Amino acid sequence: MRLPPFKGSFTQQEPIPEAAIAAATNVMRTGRLHRYNTVDGEVPETVALEREYARWQGAPYCLAVASGGQAMQIALRAAGVTDSDKVLTNAFTLAPVPGAIAGVGAEPVLVEITEDLVIDLQDFREKAQASGAKFLVLSNMRGHLCDMDALSALADELGIVVIEDCAHTMGAAWRGQKSGNFGLAGCFSTQTYKHINSGEGGFITSSDPVFMARATILSGSYMLFDRHGAGPDPDIYADIKLDTPNLSARMDNLRAAILRPQLVGLDRAIARWNELYAAVESALHGYPSIRLPVRPEPEFYVGSSIQFLMPDIDEAMARAFMRSTAERGVELKWFGDREPVAFTSAHTSWRFVPPHSLPHTDRILSGLFDMRLPLTFSVADCMLIAAHIVDAATELMADA
Ligand SMILES: *Cc1c(COP(=O)(O)O)cnc(C)c1O
DSSP states (O other), rough: OOOOOOOTTOOOOOOOOHHHHHHHHHHHHOOSSTOOOTTTTTTOOOHHHHHHHHHHHHHHHEEEOOHHHHHHHHHHHHHOOOOOOEEEEEEOTHHHHHHHHHHHOOOEEOOOOOSSSSHHHHHHHHHHHHOOEEEEEOOOOOOOOOOOOHHHHHHHHHHOOEEEEEEOOOOOTTEEEEHHHSEHHHHOOOOOTSSSSSSSEEEEEEHHHHHHHHHHHHTTTTTTTOOSOOOOOOGGGHHHHHOOOOOOBOOHHHHHHHHHHHHHEEEHHHHHHHHHHOOOOOOHHTTTBBBBOOOOOEEEEOOOEEEETTTTTOHHHHHHHHHHHHTTOOOOTTTTTTSOOTOOOOOOTTSSSSOOOOOOHHHHHHHHEEEEEOOTTTTTHHHHHHHHHHHHHHHHHHHO
């Protein structure tokens, strides 16, 4: 049977909700876009957003910033990372993660991943001991959570401070505890391709008041640190306000206005993502040459993208599979490419990081495919997409 090609766009987001457009228009009418530009008694959008995100996240403190990458860089600095430190991170991640580590002058130490696309805890232990690193940026890449109980216990045992990169796990949880609430800090992105969309933007959440005070000054609060929605007690800033540099990475009221109504709708959006994910997953499940990462029972994930492995294919087959799916209108990303393409790159093309030998990760990435599931897709779209993937895989294996 010839399937009709898929015509949808894998990068088309939903429109910004009308309530958000109205709120943004209101901010523009006032001209008060800067977060500290307020009139008496006014609660600026950034302050309201910080309060609302802290509540939604279940974190005592929340700071809105200019991007997810800046959230990580500020978090690393506020955690005390300096240019004499090494910082561990899982090797399967997006370039801004090693970029944030390099940005504070530290040296990234890349840790192997497992076939379920999460950090390999055995390699984490070995690399931590061999490098002496005292920090881990745990990148919950593509929404996959490792065994957070085991990771937390191991980090405690090794004396390692954990900062979570939650760019893909806003709304995810492990045993009911939200991703981002496990280590010293959670870093989130509100960039267009993530779970809420302000073009660019991010959050840092934490329960540590000293860390959060440093992060607030670093984000560019000047001496207006008491004008935040979910920050620590102003008394804590006595020395911190003088000791900490200003890196100017604030969020503005326009972005905050766009985000607040989206936060209200986020749980509903997550349920819809998970319907799309389930449709693709059930169609691919059990197909012999495709392996889906196992999602552990304690994990609650947000299925805003899906990954699958074709463990038995070589480079030529992977390229043929990419061509065949593209002809069908199915836009996959392949993490095994030697050349970085668009947003996708592997550790071998991060030349600002010392070269690493990561045979397990390289083997896994060589057969790893990834696909966005934007909310502009319907369940029927996802079923057609999955049928194309199965069809393309069947043809590929028949030719092999
Ligand atoms: C997008 C992303 C980031 C960075 O977010 P920006 O807001 O684009 O800076 C960090 N980590 C991962 C895994 C991402 O996908």
